[in-house]
Amino acid sequence: MGSPILAPAAVLVLWSVVMLYWMAGTRLPAMAKLGNDLKNSKPGGRGQDLEGRVPDSVSWKSHNYTHLMEQPTLFYAVVAILALAGAGDGLNAQLAWGYAGLRIAHSLWQSLVNTIPVRFTLFLASSLCLTVLAINAVRVTLAI
DSSP: OOOTTHHHHHHHHHHHHHHHHHHHHHHHHHHHHTTOOTTTOOTTOOGGGGTTTSOHHHHHHHHHHHHHTSTHHHHHHHHHHHHHTTOOSHHHHHHHHHHHHHHHHHHHHHHHTOOHHHHHHHHHHHHHHHHHHHHHHHHHHHTO
8 A cells, every 4th residue: 555644654653763772872871871781770670760860861862752652653543544544645645744854853852952942842833733634534534
């Protein structure tokens, strides 16, 4: 099945994997500086346990990775609905690219700078793209 709307979803999945490696690549050295490594970590330890112990800039990548596992799940669902309904082109594809691009910009901003006004603006803009996509999915599936 080919649908233009699937490409931005695939790009955002790949970006999420990039963030996973970026998070690990900064977190593991920060843990080592604390005298923790994977071998001597306490059983049941979680990344949250590092909050306040590692530099904030290290935690920002983890926070963003978590964010990429939250709202974008709605994006993936709406993309699948639109693609299956044959409405994954035109404006919907453009909105999907907008969403993916804004989420990547949000990731970069949160991971590198993390000032709230810009981060919130990026989140709001991506959320607006998602809202229109969700409305369009409802319209297509209810034939409104």
